[in-house]
Amino acid sequence: MNATILLNNEKHYPVLLDEILSIISPQNGGTFIDCTLGQGGYSNAILTFNETNVIAIDRDPDIKIIAQKIKSQNKNRFSFFNKKFSEIDKIQTNNFDVKAVIFDLGYSYNQIKDPKKGLSFESKGKLNMKLGLNSFSADEVINKLDQKDLELIFKYFGEEKDSKVISKKIVEHRLRSNLDTEKLVNIINSVKKKRGRTHNATKIFQAIRIFVNKEISELVYGLINSTRILDIDGIILAVSFHSLEDRIIKYFLKSLSEDKKISRYFPEEENHNKMFELVSKKPIFPSQKEISINKPSRSAKLRYAIKKKNVINFEKDILKKFSKLLEIENLSSKLWKILLLLFA
Numbered sequence: 001m002n003a004t005i006l007l008n009n010e011k012h013y014p015v016l017l018d019e020i021l022s023i024i025s026p027q028n029g030g031t032f033i034d035c036t037l038g039q040g041g042y043s044n045a046i047l048t049f050n051e052t053n054v055i056a057i058d059r060d061p062d063i064k065i066i067a068q069k070i071k072s073q074n075k076n077r078f079s080f081f082n083k084k085f086s087e088i089d090k091i092q093t094n095n096f097d098v099k100a101v102i103f104d105l106g107y108s109y110n111q112i113k114d115p116k117k118g119l120s121f122e123s124k125g126k127l128n129m130k131l132g133l134n135s136f137s138a139d140e141v142i143n144k145l146d147q148k149d150l151e152l153i154f155k156y157f158g159e160e161k162d163s164k165v166i167s168k169k170i171v172e173h174r175l176r177s178n179l180d181t182e183k184l185v186n187i188i189n190s191v192k193k194k195r196g197r198t199h200n201a202t203k204i205f206q207a208i209r210i211f212v213n214k215e216i217s218e219l220v221y222g223l224i225n226s227t228r229i230l231d232i233d234g235i236i237l238a239v240s241f242h243s244l245e246d247r248i249i250k251y252f253l254k255s256l257s258e259d260k261k262i263s264r265y266f267p268e269e270e271n272h273n274k275m276f277e278l279v280s281k282k283p284i285f286p287s288q289k290e291i292s293i294n295k296p297s298r299s300a301k302l303r304y305a306i307k308k309k310n311v312i313n314f315e316k317d318i319l320k321k322f323s324k325l326l327e328i329e330n331l332s333s334k335l336w337k338i339l340l341l342l343f344a
């Protein structure tokens with residue numbers, strides 16, 4: 001997993017920023033929703049254009065400090081909500097016409113380096129991985145969930161081929177004592193033979209992080225709900241860093257941009273419902289120049305589509321398509337029951 005923002009000589013590099021600005025045209029003004037404020041790279045860039053307003057969201061409460069700084073420089077043109085972007089349809093847009101909704105998924109370098117968040121393999125102590133506004137942590141997932149459930153999480157969210165052995169070892173080891181980050185990494189290293197430059201624990205850590213932060217439902221509902229608040233001709237843009245996220249974004253934008261029959265009872269000429277226009281089926285990748293400055297940007301993919309009609313009856317198809325992944329995320333309700341019994 002890669003972060004979109006890297007600190008290199010104390011400078012931030014928002015991924016694919018030039019490409020995003022050229023798609024959303026902030027020079028023409030308008031209201032933009034930055035669903036993942038992070039270090040403020042996109043919001044600050046949009047606000048350099050005088051006629052713009054930015055509404056920003058981030059689930060991490062630590063980002064409030066960044067939001068306060070942007071607010072102090074842009075007073076009435078900037079507002080921030082410490083919320084999850086799946087709730088985008090519940091935020092106050094002050095009846096502005098929303099020209100674009102932007103998602104830059106994942107987490108930033110500052111978050112990986114924050115020892116209390118425990119996102120890195122090098123973190124010490126108790127497992128965590130909560131980005132903010134969570135119901136449970138990685139500690140509870142790894143030390144409480146059944147072997148079978150852990151295996152499913154690793155297999156589907158990490159696409160880890162050694163899911164079965166790793167989950168078995170976890171359950172064996174935790175009988176002796178609770179697992180922390182270091183112990184978990186040691187278990188993974190004992191199963192996997194070191195190959196290539198990618199850390200052995202990458203896939204398992206990705207899987208746990210997705211589960212702890214409910215990243216699948218966040219993305220699915222974030223996309224679904226953003227279609228409702230966008231103005232006609234408004235744009236949804238999403239930058240992703242791994243294949244699972246990209247698969248969801250690709251399917252979602254393609255599905256909305258297909259010519260679907262509204263009803264078999266409608267006359268043919270009125271029976272079309274192409275709600276979005278997909279400008280290109282292919283994603284946009286960072287340039288070689290950007291990759292040379294910010295290496296982790298190499299795995300970024302940007303997709304976007306333009307709203308052409310008000311959206312109706314499209315969620316079912318998306319929810320069905322990703323039902324298996326959503327079902328696995330809902331194993332968290334099992335975790336809740338275990339925790340309630342433990343504390344009863």
Ligand SMILES: C[S@@+](CC[C@H](N)C(=O)[O-])C[C@H]1O[C@@H](n2cnc3c(N)ncnc32)[C@H](O)[C@@H]1O
Nearest residue numbers: 014036038039040041042058059084085104218
């Ligand atoms: C990669 S960073 C964004 C960087 C930002 N584009 C910039 O230029 O500085 C991703 C941010 O999204 C936030 N985030 C991740 N999932 C979220 C969610 N479901 N709802 C709201 N914020 C989320 C993270 O806390 C993190 O700050």
